[in-house]
Amino acid sequence: MENRAKNIIGKVDIPLLGLFLVLVFAGLLTVYSASFSEEYPQIYSLDKAYGKQLAWIVISLIIGVLILTLEGSFIRNSAYIVYGVVTLMLLVVLFMPAIKGAHSWFKIGGFTIQPSEFAKFATSLAIAHYLSTSGIKIQEAKTKVIVFFLIAVPGFFILQQPDPGTLLVFFSFIFVMYREGLSGNILLGMFFAIIIGVMAIFFKASEANVSFFGWVFAANYLYLFVIVIATVLIHFGITYLVMPRYRAKKYIINMVSGAIAMLLVFSCNYAYDNVFKDRHRDRFEVMFGLKLDRKGVGYNSYQALSAIGSGGPAGKGYFKGTLSNDKYKHVPEQSTDFIFCSWAEEWGFLGSFLLIILYTAFLIRIIMIAERQKSKFTRIFGYCTASILFFHYMINIAMVIGLAPVIGIPLPFFSKGGSAILGFSIMIFILLRMDSERKDVLR
Amino acid sequence: MDSFQHRRWIIILTMLFVTVVFGVRLLYVQVLNNDWKNRAEQITHHKVTIHPARGLLYDRNGELLVAVNQVYDILVTPKDLKGIDTVEFCSLFKISKTEFLQKIEHASTGYNVSYKASTFIESMSKEEYSRVVPYLKSFNGFDSKRRTNRGYPNGVAAHVLGYVRKISAEQYSKDQKVGEKYYNQNDYVGVTGLEKVYEKELRGERGSAFFLRDYAGNDKTNLEENYAISGNNLYTSIDLKLQSYGERLMKNKLGSIVAIEPSTGEILSLISAPSFDPNKLSGREFSENYKELLNNDTLKPIINRPIYNANYRPGSIFKLVQALIAMQEGVITENTGFVCNKALINCHNHEPPSNVQIAIKHSCNPYFYHVYKRLIQRGEEKSIFKDSRIGIEKWNASVKSFGLGIKLNTDIPGVKPGRIPDANYYDNEFPSKTNPYGKHRWAFSTIYSNSIGEGEIGVSPLQMANLAAIIANRGYYYTPHLVKKIGKDGSKRPEYLKKNYTMAAAKYFEPVVSAMEMVVENGTAMGAQIDSIRVCGKTGTVQNKTFNDHSVFIAFAPRENPKIAIAVYVEYGTWGGIWAAKIASLMIEKYLVKELSEKGKKKEKEVLDAIILDKHSDFK
Structure with missing residues (x-):
């Protein structure tokens, strides 16, 4: 038994484990500083956020070590069971009393558990299991539909809580699908759709007018006009640059995507006027910099950027922040979604740059690990892990530094929240476990 | 070996791209641009003026001629006015609705700006203030400030002592343009008598303190403090x-x-x-009393x-x-x-x-x-x-x-x-x-x-x-x-x-x-x-x-x-x-x-x- 444990430890990927521990430790210290209270100065004080966070980290590490003792095949075989249990939890949690307006938590004693955090690794396991089953080809429509449902079922329950931020993370599986062979055009199409949609909303929100030889257009109509022109130009481009035998198909693709783009712009405009509420509109206006609102919806963003900016190049020093901590509370949600502010204020640009480098290194290391697997299951699970963490990292930081509208989504390993740290740890330790036996498995 | 292996690079590049964007943005916000630092300072820094106690006046035998009373000013910040029940307010403060509107108007014009507090009712006595203070919180945009006011225990020598008033717009702008730039718009100055002649000696020196404040505006940390120096007392020759x-x-x-x-x-x-009685020119009814003394009395007591x-x-x-x-x-x-x-x-x-x-x-x-x-x-x-x-x-x-x-x-x-x-x-x-x-x-x-x-x-x-x-x-x-x-x-x-x-x-x-x-x-x-x-x-x-x-x-x-x-x-x-x-x-x-x-x-x-x-x- 002792020999076996030694074996596992020896085979665990030390860079990934190291990066994981560094991030978790830095996160704990930041939560400690951000929510420090003089009444309970000890970091292990369970009355405060940092004490609970420490407890959750300890629990996560214990569970992580337990995972390392499991057989890889056992993990793979339990995938659907785990998925089923967690999905059931997502259903049950909807009947729990609402906390802050959302039915997202089970309350047990002083601790709360958020099953949607577990849905991330559970869904990852299920997808990995399904796609690694022999004979499954991602190019087939049936596969796509089943994967869609594997994601959509927990996604639907999460939307009912409601927790749109977490739902957004489920879109990250598109990267996994892409890696496994989904047509790049779909990814590219989505990419363009996002660009076109965001620009449409920007023009709509800016209410800008463009003067053209004395005629005044609303910018969003001019934008539609530009799409039409682009479609026409591409049409001629096809005529002159593409060999005749390929032309017919390209014409159709061009026409269809032009039409979809126009439809998208129309629906964005429509949604902006009729579906969005004022608070959504305001969020977009603040994000686009059309409005420097420091009291209303822009408050969070304004305060967060002030805290980050005040850090300067080298920061104010640990525990020396003056905006983003429990004493001053200028930044809302400063120990959860906006935890990056505390870090950036205390450690400055050097610290915040180091942190994004650490995250990127961490993500790339996961992809490297995924790519060295012979087992398709492990590879897919690795990509799921990387994609989910990447989405969290990207959306959270972008929101905090004012590049995205405010979306409630935690920064992995940093934001206070037990279920999140446990969920992310389980993912990392499953990956570490599967990786450690990569040489023992054939496929 | 699967044929989509190269796609990892697309994914890694996407991640690197996001990180580069974040890096540039952070460089801009934290290092290159100072706007957010200044905004942070606006959020956290709170400068408080410490008003010195004005000197007292004594007679030649050490009897007090001019003392100080505690009074309360009601302040209004017009921008923050929200859902005020005007009728209730007016009856509480015993003013008419026109007066109310005039005062609000006044508080947002001229030297007063609508996002800063300015005086709405001046020099309420302790008794009046304790009557209204329980209700004050329910009127958004109104606040109060404690202040000391001149009091005259004997009610004599009005002409000798003079009186103290909020600095006039003319005197303020003169002080700013050609004077010593000492006064603030809400400062009180001696207008006549000894209060005027010995203004500099009586007023003392203002102090200031810098605080870091929290989100609710509470001063939490004192960064710097310059103590105020009280004004000199005057020992007059009056018996x-x-x-x-x-x-x-x-x-x-x-x-x-x-x-x-x-x-x-x-x-x-x-x-x-x-x-x-010099007390007439000290309290709330200054304006009415002053007019009365100046115009409505044929003997011109002023x-x-x-x-x-x-x-x-x-x-x-x-x-x-x-x-x-x-x-x-x-x-x-x-x-x-x-x-x-x-x-x-x-x-x-x-x-x-x-x-x-x-x-x-x-x-x-x-x-x-x-x-x-x-x-x-x-x-x-x-x-x-x-x-x-x-x-x-x-x-x-x-x-x-x-x-x-x-x-x-x-x-x-x-x-x-x-x-x-x-x-x-x-x-x-x-x-x-x-x-x-x-x-x-x-x-x-x-x-x-x-x-x-x-x-x-x-x-x-x-x-x-x-x-x-x-x-x-x-x-x-x-x-x-x-x-x-x-x-x-x-x-x-x-x-x-x-x-x-x-x-x-x-x-x-x-x-x-x-x-x-x-x-x-x-x-x-x-x-x-x-x-x-x-x-x-x-x-x-x-x-x-x-x-x-x-x-x-x-x-x-x-x-x-x-x-x-x-x-x-x-x-x-x-x-x-x-x-x-x-x-x-x-x-x-x-x-x-x-x-x-x-x-x-x-x-x-x-x-x-x-x-x-x-x-x-x-x-x-």
């Missing part, structure tokens, strides 16, 4: 008891009392009648008569100056006599004025007609016109050495010089600037009224009292002043320690002093007698064409080592002996003996009962 007594005596009369300690020039009391009314003609008391100058110039001696010729100028029946003393005792008009003639027409030029010009210039210089016709450098704001005419005055300004006499077109015969203190002479009651002090001192004076000490261990202003000598030598004063004693003993001012004290005085009666003559009296006592010099001017008080002399003697007796004699008490009753003018009087 509170004498001042109050004088104000009591002057009830229902119009005029002034000025009492000076001759040996120092310190003003013991400065009374302007009618007076008012005027500080002892210094402002420099156009009072001195009447017969001026004969003292004429006698002194004439002896100094050698145009008469102590024993020069003239005939009381009523054809020259009217007089009353009295023994022949065979020397200066008798002339003063009986206030003989023809005698001083002769004296003045000798002073003006000295025979230095053949032409009486040219001769008079030379004479009047010499005379003018001598008279000015008595502190007359010049602005005394006292610490009372608004002091006027009065008028002692010179050649230029008759050449260019009299009878009117458009039609003056002209050069060499006037002589003694034109201006002889000056000889008996009528004519074109104007003297303020302060100057009259100073004249009494000069004679008491036998030839010099200290500029009259109100403050003995600035600060507990301080001193008075150095200019008040300097003796100003008149152009008349000390030896010429003795006969005048003797004459003044005779005036009180058995002359025109027997009403000023005090049994135990040798009082020296001189009456004056200033002719008044529209109503009763004005009654003037100057005096000092005791004759040797005088302790008090006094001038009393009772407008419309008929001749000098009646009211002015009685009031002066009561003041002297009160100051020197404290307890009034039986005779004094009788006199006091007469004076207190006398209603010469009250505020219902309507006259021009």
Whole structure:
């Protein structure tokens, strides 16, 4: 038994484990500083956020070590069971009393558990299991539909809580699908759709007018006009640059995507006027910099950027922040979604740059690990892990530094929240476990 | 080996791209651009002004004249007004709706801006404030601030002390443009009286503190503190008891009392009648009270008569100056006599004025007609016109050495010089600037009224009292002043320690002093007698064409080592002996003996009962 444990430890990927521990430790210290209270100065004080966070980290590490003792095949075989249990939890949690307006938590004693955090690794396991089953080809429509449902079922329950931020993370599986062979055009199409949609909303929100030889257009109509022109130009481009035998198909693709783009712009405009509420509109206006609102919806963003900016190049020093901590509370949600502010204020640009480098290194290391697997299951699970963490990292930081509208989504390993740290740890330790036996498995 | 392996690079590149974007953005926000740092400072830094306590004012015996009261200002920030029940608010604060709207309007215009708090209701008393404070929280945008306000425990000496007001827009902009840039828009400054003259000493030095505040605006960490330095207390020369007594005596009369300690020039009391309670100009009702005092009272109590009314003609008391100058110039001696010729100028029946003393005792008009003639027409030029010009210039210089016709450098704001005419005055300004006499077109015969203190002479009651002090001192004076000490261990202003000598030598004063004693003993001012004290005085009666003559009296006592010099001017008080002399003697007796004699008490009753003018009087 002792020999076996030694074996596992020896085979665990030390860079990934190291990066994981560094991030978790830095996160704990930041939560400690951000929510420090003089009444309970000890970091292990369970009355405060940092004490609970420490407890959750300890629990996560214990569970992580337990995972390392499991057989890889056992993990793979339990995938659907785990998925089923967690999905059931997502259903049950909807009947729990609402906390802050959302039915997202089970309350047990002083601790709360958020099953949607577990849905991330559970869904990852299920997808990995399904796609690694022999004979499954991602190019087939049936596969796509089943994967869609594997994601959509927990996604639907999460939307009912409601927790749109977490739902957004489920879109990250598109990267996994892409890696496994989904047509790049779909990814590219989505990419363009996002660009076109965001620009449409920007023009709509800016209410800008463009003067053209004395005629005044609303910018969003001019934008539609530009799409039409682009479609026409591409049409001629096809005529002159593409060999005749390929032309017919390209014409159709061009026409269809032009039409979809126009439809998208129309629906964005429509949604902006009729579906969005004022608070959504305001969020977009603040994000686009059309409005420097420091009291209303822009408050969070304004305060967060002030805290980050005040850090300067080298920061104010640990525990020396003056905006983003429990004493001053200028930044809302400063120990959860906006935890990056505390870090950036205390450690400055050097610290915040180091942190994004650490995250990127961490993500790339996961992809490297995924790519060295012979087992398709492990590879897919690795990509799921990387994609989910990447989405969290990207959306959270972008929101905090004012590049995205405010979306409630935690920064992995940093934001206070037990279920999140446990969920992310389980993912990392499953990956570490599967990786450690990569040489023992054939496929 | 699967064929999509290369796709990892697309994914890794996407991640790197996101990180580069984040890096650039963070570089911009944290290093390159300072906007967010400044905004953070706006959020966290809170500068608090620490207002120093304004100095207090004491009388010469250490009695408190000006104290401080706790008052409360209600502040409004128009931008934060939300869902105010105007009706409820107005009834709570006892204001009308129009007033409410006006005040809100005022709070967001001019110097006031809608996102800053400005005063909505000023100086609420503790009682009023405790009534409204429980409800204040329910009105968004309203707040309160504790402040100290001036309080006057005795309610006297309004004109001496002056009052304190919020700085006016004009004074503020002047201070910002050409001044020392000390004041803030909501600061209080001394507007008149000692509060104005000693503003810099009284106000102290403002302090400030820098705090880091939390999201709710609570100051959490003190970064820096400069303590405020309290203003200096002023120890005035006023004798509170004498001042109050004088104000009591002057009830229902119009005029002034000025009492000076001759040996120092310190003003013991400065009374302007009618007076008012200085507390009226301290509280909430300032505006109403001020208007009332300024416009709606025909007697104009707001005027500080002892210094402002420099156009009072001195009447017969001026004969003292004429006698002194004439002896100094050698145009008469102590024993020069003239005939009381009523054809020259009217007089009353009295023994022949065979020397200066008798002339003063009986206030003989023809005698001083002769004296003045000798002073003006000295025979230095053949032409009486040219001769008079030379004479009047010499005379003018001598008279000015008595502190007359010049602005005394006292610490009372608004002091006027009065008028002692010179050649230029008759050449260019009299009878009117458009039609003056002209050069060499006037002589003694034109201006002889000056000889008996009528004519074109104007003297303020302060100057009259100073004249009494000069004679008491036998030839010099200290500029009259109100403050003995600035600060507990301080001193008075150095200019008040300097003796100003008149152009008349000390030896010429003795006969005048003797004459003044005779005036009180058995002359025109027997009403000023005090049994135990040798009082020296001189009456004056200033002719008044529209109503009763004005009654003037100057005096000092005791004759040797005088302790008090006094001038009393009772407008419309008929001749000098009646009211002015009685009031002066009561003041002297009160100051020197404290307890009034039986005779004094009788006199006091007469004076207190006398209603010469009250505020219902309507006259021009």
